[in-house]
Amino acid sequence: MATMNISLPDAMKAWVEAQAETGKYSNSSDYVRDLIRRDQDRADKIAAMQAVVTRSLASGVSPLSMQDILEKARAHVEANGLNKSA
Template structure:
């Protein structure tokens, strides 16, 4: 292993020493190695993010987004939850079968009230 000497302002030196004194790290070298590993991981995340960004740019123009079509799809998809009895969670209420009520409870959906 190689050795390096670094100069730190007193405030930083005190911080580094505090990190080893409270038991988080066994010595100053372990703390510095930890910081370097964290920086390497962060740099890798930045590299991967940039690569994904470049890939997105290279993929061409985005498909147009039709907000009205999206709203219609979502309304159709979630229509079972929009019954006239949604404020009454009783499974025997008219307009809602016990099976419908049980499915909604399993999904974590509970009507307000």
Template sequence: MKLGRLQFYISLINDGLAEQGRGRRLLDGKACHILAAKETAMGTMNISLPDPMKSWVEDQAKSGRYANSSDYVRDLIRRDRMRHDAIAEIQAAVDAGIASGPAKSFDCNAFKARMHAKHAGK
């Protein structure tokens, strides 16, 4: 699928519908991805699935939530990428915590006293 210079491809996350249009839109209060591109080409990939999985994918497309089977698979990949990015972000925070060295003792009462003193005039 190729889009014109001013066109955007909008893929709605919450209901999986896709629509081409101009400018930024938020339909029915749903969150959406907006991918701006001068040209977006889509490749083709053949995937072998067991019959029960194939039926599931087709049922998702027939439910009206997705335009077709490809749209459903694209949504799965998009969600998997977001999940992967979130895990990587959490792992980076864990690594930073480990690299910061051993934990120091924490005095809750001293912390509260500092915070009360710091924010007393506000």
């Protein structure tokens, strides 16, 4: 595993250390890795949604009303777990 040194303000360093001390993480590095994994997952979800929007725009005018589109989008988000905060 590669090593990376980062600089944090004292308040952020204290926060990271406190999160590691909760017992959920084995150490500060484990906490930071979890944050990065969550950010990667979030970016993947945004990219997937953007791909849907791009395909939709390229397909032309929709025969659905705006209300129908919003309801379908909400159902898609719910069905695919895209509404969970990271």
